[in-house]
Amino acid sequence: MGGTLWLGCVLTAAAADIPQTFADLLHAARYERLLEELRCLVCQNQSLADSNADLAQDLRNEVYRMVTAGQEEAAIREFLVARYGDFVLYRPPMKPLTGLLWFGPLLLLALVAMIWRQVARGAAAPSAPLEDADRARLQALLGSRPD
Amino acid sequence: MKFTVPLAIFIVLVIVLAVGLKLDPRYVPSPLIDKPAPEFSLSALDPPETTITKKSLGGRPIVLNVWASWCVACRDEHPVLVELAQKQAVEIIGLNYKDTREDAGAWLVRHGNPYRQTIFDPLGKLGLDLGVYGVPETFVIDAEGIIRHKQVGPLTLQIWREDIEPMLLRLHDATKS
Structure with missing residues (x-):
């Protein structure tokens, strides 16, 4: 099973990554920063910015939507942690x-x-x-x- | 005596590495366990006019299976679901994830349809809210709509017997009392 999933990472590498456009430079910076700090769950050693997995594309779109809607960084992080757990954060919070x-x-x-x-x-x-x-x-x- | 410390270090190392070998690095514990399932309102795969909501599925424990026609591992898992649906009184609800109606419909015709109802989620919206990251995934949701269990990867009869069936029995008992 692991094999097919990894293959999935490779096969989707050709998927088009539509470049996102921002009206607000602050939003662009926030988007970039978030993508670097969020981890893709399919190709686990890649950030959302690096990964070409289908899921990473979906999550990038979701982050884009939230950033352009004016949401704060912390709120977006919380949104993803609520669904995928601390694992999505490359810098996990300090707790027991x-x-x-x-x-x-x-x-x-x-x-x-x-x-x-x-x-x-x-x-x-x-x-x-x-x-x-x-x-x-x-x-x-x-x-x-x-x- | 002289070798006590190196021996102790060696044994600890062996134990740590042995445990590490047994762990599945792809398994990510879901933060959604014991939390309410997300609200949704999506059309059914068939017929498309039917709308399925969290409320319409409530009232009894269900097994929610996330699948797609493009998912290779789903094909391995599917006979297990078909068998379970035939043999046991299990309420299996399908969540067709990021698929097309034609492909999904044809797939069910070819491989059999174990689902009482299939939710059609072409954009993966509900999938995102459920934290789906690798289809197939299977959730157990209780009568109150609380997520009780999540299985990532193909379901086998062994996993069914060991993890999911006991959980369902407990939930059924809890619903009755």
Whole structure:
């Protein structure tokens, strides 16, 4: 199934992307900014601006309609999140569910630092002095005289 | 003792990667679960004069299947729906997504029609409101019009038995009491 869906991305690459025209430069900027920050759900590693999937075209049209109707950026984002979830945002909001996403790397770094310290300390620590019996055996093996 | 820490790291890594392998990266949890289904008023695929609304479908739990004649995976899934419609008293409503009347009609003639009614949504308007991103998709909507379950990708008899049927039984019981 995944295969056919990916193929869908490739096949629709030829779909005409009608360039959008804006009467208001502010709207044009808002549209561009939104497309860069919104993720296409079909070709998941592409933004709406990059993706040629059919769904991306539909969502671009929807964003265009809302932007030219004078809607705020936040409202448009909310509209899409209500339907597709936080997943459509390339910059997900900080909340308990996305905590690991935001702080995971830091956590990993802390863990590595901890292990690093443990290992370094282990290497630097002097080894325990030999027991008398062990010392005698060692000397016997090495054949050296006791001092 | 010396190898405890590397071994622990290794085991954790193996577990994390094994879980990662099992996850489907295409699965995106829907924010619509346990939320009211969107309002709509669209014409039926056949006859076109009939208007279907959220209200006209209400009153009992339904299975809403999003499909299109251009969708390859829908063809794999379709026999399952036909079988379910024949064998069980399931209310399956079709949502024909971004299609043409001719293509959709011919497709149903060729492959069988398991749908009690099919909503015709050529522009994908209702599809957008339902957060559809990869047909086929299947929703379970309860008698009050609340979305209870969403399946992305083709339905199989196994998925039906494990996920959807128990959900429907629960909803039916809830409607009766």
